[in-house]
Amino acid sequence: MDVLSSRILLRPADPARSHRFYRDVLGLAVYREFGPPEEPGVVYFLGQGLLEVSGRSAEGPGAALMLWLQVRDVHAEHRRLREAGVTVLREPRQEPWGLIEMWIADPDGVRIALVEVPADHPLRRDPRPLPS
Numbered sequence: 843m844d845v846l847s848s849r850i851l852l853r854p855a856d857p858a859r860s861h862r863f864y865r866d867v868l869g870l871a872v873y874r875e876f877g878p879p880e881e882p883g884v885v886y887f888l889g890q891g892l893l894e895v896s897g898r899s900a901e902g903p904g905a906a907l908m909l910w911l912q913v914r915d916v917h918a919e920h921r922r923l924r925e926a927g928v929t930v931l932r933e934p935r936q937e938p939w940g941l942i943e944m945w946i947a948d949p950d951g952v953r954i955a956l957v958e959v960p961a962d963h964p965l966r967r968d969p970r971p972l973p974s
Contacts (some may be wrong), residue, residue: 849885849892850909853899857881859949860895867926874914909954916942917956940964 854860861884864870869888870893876881883896888913913919916934924930930944931953942958950952960964 846883847892849894850888850907852893852895852907853897853898853952854895854903854948855901856949857895857898863928863949864893864895867923869929887967888948903905903950903952905953907952909952910957911954912957914958916944916956934958936960943971 849963858881864886865872865884870888873885873887875882875884875893877896881898884893886893888909893909899945920930920934929947931947932943934942934944934956936942940960940963942960944955944956946954948954
């Protein structure tokens with residue numbers, strides 16, 4: 843398989859509410875819009891990936907779907923999102939593996955991990971020896 847592009851597809855119960863959350867509250871940039879103007883599908887940039895919010899589902903996306911988003915400052919996002927009324931499922935804390943994580947929920951209950959990689963974490967360092 844030669845994968846050229848990919849995206850996560852999200853079918854929310856209330857598309858307008860989900861667009862307000864992802865566009866206005868989280869502040870995701872729009873890659874493209876498509877479909878009818880009264881209920882457009884929108885594809886958002888998601889770091890190195892894409893999130894498409896389109897259509898609707900009476901059941902919502904379900905508990906199996908979770909998003910993992912790396913951010914620069916988890917504590918700043920925690921303050922900003924709490925003030926915006928976002929459901930915080932778990933406060934920021936440093937995990938045993940060294941990342942700082944917090945969990946929030948979108949309007950349909952989709953769990954979203956916000957993750958910060960601290961400056962001293964091995965993911966930020968190049969393990970290769972310097973050339974002599």
